[in-house]
Amino acid sequence: MTASLNEMANAIRFLSMDAVQAANSGHPGMPMGMADVATVLYTKYLKYDASAPRWADRDRFVLSAGHGSMLAYSTLYLSGYASPTIDDIRNFRQLHSPCAGHPENFELEGVESTTGPLGQGLAMAVGMALAERHLNAEFGDDLVDHRTWVIAGDGCLMEGINHEAIGLAGHLGLGRMIVFWDDNRITIDGSTALSTSEDIPARFAATGWHTEECDGHDFADISRAIDAALADNRPSLIACRTVIGKGSPNKQGTHNVHGAPLGADEIAAARAELGWDYPPFVVPDDVLAQWREAGKRGTEVRYAWEARVAANAKGTQLLDRMAGKVDASSAIQDYLAALIAKPEKVATRKASEMALEVLTAAIPAMVGGSADLTGSNNTKTKATNPLSKEDYSGRYVYYGIREFGMSAAMNGMALHGGIIPYGGTFLVFSDYCRNAIRLSAIQRQRVVYVMTHDSIGLGEDGPTHQPVEHVMSLRMIPNLDVFRPCDTIETAECWALALESEDRPSLLALSRQNLPQLRTDISKNWSARGAYRMRAANAARRVVLIATGSEVALAISVADRLEQHGIGADVVSMPCWERFAAQDDAYRAEVLPEGPLKVSIEAGVTLGWERYTSDGIRIGIDSFGASAPAETLYDHFGFSIDTIFHKIQSKLDN
């Protein structure tokens, strides 16, 4: 006997109801409402093989409305992925279960991205769809030929980031992307009419999208809409008219079913209503068998692809690209030697461009871009031609004035694999994309943020454009390496470290203003240790100056002045706090020994520097900046040799 699509969809509904009930926490409404659409997708359209979750040419499916995580866990279990098991689902939302409250890519191979922060799944999917077209242009239809599917809720489409994401997708003509909008007209607060009056399809159409509408509970109509989407060469939005919590006889269609367990009575009523005579977490054999069959739909397709890979001259190259190993350090050796031979006094944003020229030439996986600050972020290199709708083989994306959309798209590219994305904006606008940076870190993705104009050193643009709290506050995001290099050498070193860190994002904070080349030793990558003694005291050591980025040169000048007065001073450059924290105690004690007065110098907030200065001196700026030329500001805010020298001298005299 063959189970019906309806029964298959009900399996999703009951797993979702039962898991949320068991956890006494979660969101049953969305999985129940979108169960029919998901069933059509997984049984007929999605290219996947449950036995090979990481198959490179699989379709990507992103549950942007991540609170409906039970939809993902249900389809993965039902279609036969090794994980999650039914026991994992029974332990939904419990410690150590891979079935977390929101889908987590690092917990389950079948989960393409960590979602929950609304709108970002959709925006990451744009990055995945872009990655597919780019790799397709490079490796051809035989090797790269898949689609990106998204389920998005009303929340995803109200969040600002969706505007940036669909604008980018429409502009780049990402026709292999299909978004299902769960049009259930309910948000947490109640009817969508409380807060929005938008004609969503019209808005998508205005941005170059094809749009369809369907009854989200009519299997044939869902298929019709998908077929129409597949036939159109634009990205498609399918508005699926659904009833949230469909199947809950007394609660469906209301916000009460959105984010709370239905309760035992209502679940019993749903069982009666839908004729589902099975205990919690039990899926009848015929329904499970039918689902497992669906999970094997792609196996032969995968075999055929593997055969094409084996036969294709670029096959191995593609597999290597997807594996993601790079040796950036080797790539920059000659460049470092050339810098030593001929030192350059340039801004670190320029130093970044110089390093990028070398790196992008050597590492084809790198795809760069900027949120409309190309000439300021210095992110474009000779090797990276523009990527456009007409030429997806390009390696430079003009992201437009879309910092958040850019960052999420980069997350999507990294998640897709085969690409190491980097992108630029002003450091102050890390605020605009901060949660995407956080998601890079949670998802353990190699994304490189090139954040220039990293202090009051940007000058005249004034306080709205001068990051003050940003460097330190970014250091607080777990699993993110924040680099603030001081010269050409450190910048190249930090770039190499960022590219070789496969399991985390990196952020480079770079100066607008020119900085002298300070490093003379390239025998090893000193930045890898996070902090190191750049210069040892000459006179008896009484002071250790600790500085980052543009303030390291100032620290050297202060040290010179101290030495002139017979006060020995080390200068420690600390380009990366996270890496220094990871060193052993002995190394850290050697670099920052007990005894001497510690003085930090960084053109940002001082809160946090107590970690390394204890009762020493913290030179920083604890207010907003001002509009004036950079040199004026440095002086005004106390970053001058005189001011710092006198503070130290006065402290030593006490």
Added chain:
Amino acid sequence: MTASLNEMANAIRFLSMDAVQAANSGHPGMPMGMADVATVLYTKYLKYDASAPRWADRDRFVLSAGHGSMLAYSTLYLSGYASPTIDDIRNFRQLHSPCAGHPENFELEGVESTTGPLGQGLAMAVGMALAERHLNAEFGDDLVDHRTWVIAGDGCLMEGINHEAIGLAGHLGLGRMIVFWDDNRITIDGSTALSTSEDIPARFAATGWHTEECDGHDFADISRAIDAALADNRPSLIACRTVIGKGSPNKQGTHNVHGAPLGADEIAAARAELGWDYPPFVVPDDVLAQWREAGKRGTEVRYAWEARVAANAKGTQLLDRMAGKVDASSAIQDYLAALIAKPEKVATRKASEMALEVLTAAIPAMVGGSADLTGSNNTKTKATNPLSKEDYSGRYVYYGIREFGMSAAMNGMALHGGIIPYGGTFLVFSDYCRNAIRLSAIQRQRVVYVMTHDSIGLGEDGPTHQPVEHVMSLRMIPNLDVFRPCDTIETAECWALALESEDRPSLLALSRQNLPQLRTDISKNWSARGAYRMRAANAARRVVLIATGSEVALAISVADRLEQHGIGADVVSMPCWERFAAQDDAYRAEVLPEGPLKVSIEAGVTLGWERYTSDGIRIGIDSFGASAPAETLYDHFGFSIDTIFHKIQSKLDN
């Protein structure tokens, strides 16, 4: 002789060219391109009186494309505002000139809002337009009857926040808002065609806006479009087709004119082209006179309004509302006494609701809302009915899933005056609106952020929803008070402080989980000191436990355990770092004396706590959270009495 509109517009152009040239920095392109539109606006439509910049019933004008600040400075000077002077303009972008790189509301009375971070000016204008309608509903057409005008660039309309802002404006039918889109088809990177293909008017129409298009260099056509916008009851977008840098014969229409001085030669060429035979910073008498005439257009209108205010029963009340004084402390005295009489064990988000019930009843200026988490943020009270298109007198805004848009709108309401806005979301999504919080702080506006679910204590939703780094990283934003109260009493105290802080925003970090009422002394607002000794050691003091929010009760339990072992321990509650830092040395030394071991307990990152613990112990969480019930997580991450007690004991034994 009467100067022509063309000459008046050219005055803006040359002041802009000359000031940018003198500063050797700035953005001449936008002011030159929009000079004609601005001239029509200021000479014919905008209701203002240059002699009374803060007149309550003036129209609001927001330069959302803030980099074109010379447009604002030029119109203010030309129309006769006392500030800026021509000398201020000569000192454009120099230290202490009020003519900063981007317009700053705290520098010039005629600047309604600080802009530069793109999209936010538009979104703040939505808040201003909403404030106008709300006050109109309360005080009537005689007293409140003005419009909100915006100039927005392509960047403003690419940023995600614009989607949230126009969605809110369209939904709420803010028909007295008119946005000029500077449709110059140029961004920093080059043609807009590099990054966008959107039909912007179609998108606005999809969101309930009326749209017009005009030739931005044809005075009659500009007037026609404005007249059409005035006649429509929807918010209006006027697409002004312009040439960026109009008047620069060799550079206009290109991105080279966007953000750099034109150069002496090109400015000379522009003078020749436009027949402007005057030295830099000199405006011919007839042109200046004509502008000054325009600046007086509103004087009689203002006199008439003042007469109506004097005659109206609600006139004084409106003036008081606009002055913004409130006495929140008095309003909560009875409530505090009731709490002492009958302590409540509730989540601080619930404690916030309880305080809000009292405060919103007492303070009509308070207008609340939530980004679709009303029931979770506990922001709605009996006194605050829904504000809608049908009833602007409501005091509760269903902002929808628009955290950034909500925050910027609140900035706009506060800037407008007469309203004290507060709004809620989950603390983790402070990331989504972080730059608007920063702009609240830069602009010195009384906006209250109600951020709930403030730690791993939120439980099952998992790491995407668990703020870990947020409380500390928000403490780094200058001029922002971050409050993390521990119980009902502190929550009420912090609310009172937030409402009485006229020159800064406040952020309340509130728990999802229930917390015992700890405070017994309401003789004074102890939270006002930022930190205070909640409990003194009984045995000889060897430890000072410093905790915030939900961890204060845990600290008390740890202190109990320590005392059982004969180890005396103070417990210090520290609800607000910023306020504690502002206390005198003696008070701070009394609360955190030298000698005893300092132990911080906060369910967030430990970086930063060195400020108060020096070489003591920092109990915190330096990784992302996990999905599990709250109690499980607290234990898992080491927030248990046993774990902390043993760490302290072991440290004391060393």
